[in-house]
Amino acid sequence: MARGSTRPTSRDVAQAAGVSQAAVSLVLGDKWRGRVSEATAERVREAARDLGYRPNLAARNLRLGRTRTVLLVVPALTTEFFAGVYTGAARVAAEHGFGVVLYPSPEGIGPARDPFASAQAALDGVIASSMAADALTAIRGEALPLVMLDSDPAGSLGAATVNLDIADGVRQVAEHLLSLGHRRFIHLAADVPSWTFEVRARELAARLAEVPGTSVRTARAPISIEGAVASAEAALSAPGARPTAVICDDDQLAAGTYKAARRLGLRIPDDLSVTGVDDLALATAMDPELTTVHLDAELFGEHGMRALLAVLEDRAPESGDIPVQLMVRSSTAPPR
Amino acid sequence: MARGSTRPTSRDVAQAAGVSQAAVSLVLGDKWRGRVSEATAERVREAARDLGYRPNLAARNLRLGRTRTVLLVVPALTTEFFAGVYTGAARVAAEHGFGVVLYPSPEGIGPARDPFASAQAALDGVIASSMAADALTAIRGEALPLVMLDSDPAGSLGAATVNLDIADGVRQVAEHLLSLGHRRFIHLAADVPSWTFEVRARELAARLAEVPGTSVRTARAPISIEGAVASAEAALSAPGARPTAVICDDDQLAAGTYKAARRLGLRIPDDLSVTGVDDLALATAMDPELTTVHLDAELFGEHGMRALLAVLEDRAPESGDIPVQLMVRSSTAPPR
DNA sequence: CGCCTAAGGTTGTACGTATAACTTCGGTTT
DNA sequence: AAACCGAAGTTATACGTACAACCTTAGGCG
Known part of the structure; x- marks a missing residue:
């Protein structure tokens, strides 16, 4: 594997297309209308494709001051329930250009106190489920936008909550x-x-x-x-x-x-x-x-992500618990 | 929540401690021995603590050109098996200062072709399990260090493989x-x-x-x-x-x-x-x-992560399949 | 004919960090 | 006394991107 070869940057694309780096940024960022001609835009796109250019996310995140990444903290990862929550959250996130990073909490993984040491990615917000009090405190210390799943609405320190009924x-x-x-x-x-x-x-x-x-x-x-x-x-x-x-x-x-x-x-x-x-x-x-x-579970995750997006955009998250439904099967019968 | 207030930077810490930003970086990066006096170092640490300073990971990643984050691609997330793989991988990763981001692949989550659109974090490497061929191709296109789990050693395009026996x-x-x-x-x-x-x-x-x-x-x-x-x-x-x-x-x-x-x-x-x-x-x-x-599963994840670390450090990963063990219980008996 | 404007760009800069290269200064060595 | 040296810093710079502000040219218009 060619480990030494560095990836192409927007400057490389610019050179290949015979334009400035700024033009590349405009074109690929879809902000070029009225600023760059269609022909030039196409040249840039082609050069990017040829070189296999991919923007450096660290640089973009640094520049923009946000990462479009949120953390989902789940209590261990042993059942399909949180898999469903993740799936729902990730789907809504993807619709809005966000990514979701999973942090299955404590028990044997690194410094249990600090979800952020493990999630090296910089974060825009957190969705946290059923957490121990100390982990919650650590998060509050970050002052990150936070949505709590299945948490006491009264005791959540003002964080938005999304609950199943x-x-x-x-x-x-x-x-x-x-x-x-x-x-x-x-x-x-x-x-x-x-x-x-x-x-x-x-x-x-x-x-x-x-x-x-x-x-x-x-x-x-x-x-x-x-x-x-x-x-x-x-x-x-x-x-x-x-x-x-x-x-x-x-x-x-x-x-x-x-x-x-x-x-x-x-x-x-x-x-x-x-x-x-x-x-x-x-x-x-x-x-x-x-x-x-x-x-x-998926609906739960969707609601959680939507609530976080609302917080991020300074809107009020919708309220109302998510309905649940008893499934009567064969393990219950009248007592003898 | 105070959304407008920006987080403190290393410069803020420097100002508070009455030193230069470089000194802060040296002290907090643990590279200060022989360069900064113990007294000054302590002042810096104290200022950092007081301000609640946390390094901006996007900036660090950009500067260093690596993220100490790897992606674990798993086929959906419906069983505890991959939870175990994650746990093992994350444990080894944490021991080496790495984080692990989870990408539960296709089926309803965003652009299935592109694990990297979802994992907004920049990555140092990938551990991929049981993937569809097209996703594999996308990864190879990235030329990222790659370890394949449970994959044909002969057909893995030279990527390291870690397999259960x-x-x-x-x-x-x-x-x-x-x-x-x-x-x-x-x-x-x-x-x-x-x-x-x-x-x-x-x-x-x-x-x-x-x-x-x-x-x-x-x-x-x-x-x-x-x-x-x-x-x-x-x-x-x-x-x-x-x-x-x-x-x-x-x-x-x-x-x-x-x-x-x-x-x-x-x-x-x-x-x-x-x-x-x-x-x-x-x-x-x-x-x-x-x-x-x-x-x-945990051992499997540990081996996967160790192999990836080896690749990242240009060492040869250890080879040899991971042993498995038949558990004889009550669902098998002689035929009647 | 000179001025304004829009199109189509370019130049420059900042984000926050890590580190190479330089500075300063009190004390030692020769 | 001149030369040197290590300790304890500082200054300057680059990583790759997005975007504000600037520039240039050609055409339209009074």
């Missing part, structure tokens, strides 16, 4: 199970300090408190299939009347609950109803298929 | 199933033009051809759980003696096969053995747990 999702789950006749529940909660999970807990407790005769045991587990198994198993075998339904904070926890149920010889949905949140591919692959709250 | 994985699967007594197979192949899948097909065919009395039906499906169901169902219900084992190109296809088997009333592993490749979380969540080839 997860409270409504929880209500749908509760309604569904209550109407089937369930009264004794386990809430298998994600052991992650994040607003979106607080909402789940609060909303569920609030709704069930309205119905006399209900009880809820809360169990906690890290978000992973393996992590959920032990918690679910313990909660299911605790003394007292066994709960008839397990409400999980997400689909991975639900998958863990399936495993725990199998170990205990409980059949789903006959002995136990299970619900999740996310609607990952996993949800329809399991047997029986999982009743879960469908989240539109 | 997938051929060995396939041999382990074949050996396992043959020794259980299986003779009639379905090969559920990923419908993706990629070297790693060609290897699976070739190696499997080669091994089975050595054993008299074996037969293989090949079915193809896009890599997704849903996509695999129809293919698997069709292959299982085709006329002729039903195969007793389905060898899947990856775990998602295996999950689809589980669904198809359920629909057809076939029990795993009693009526049908199933194997996968990848060892995703999915594999141990399914019932029964999936016999599959474990791929160490």
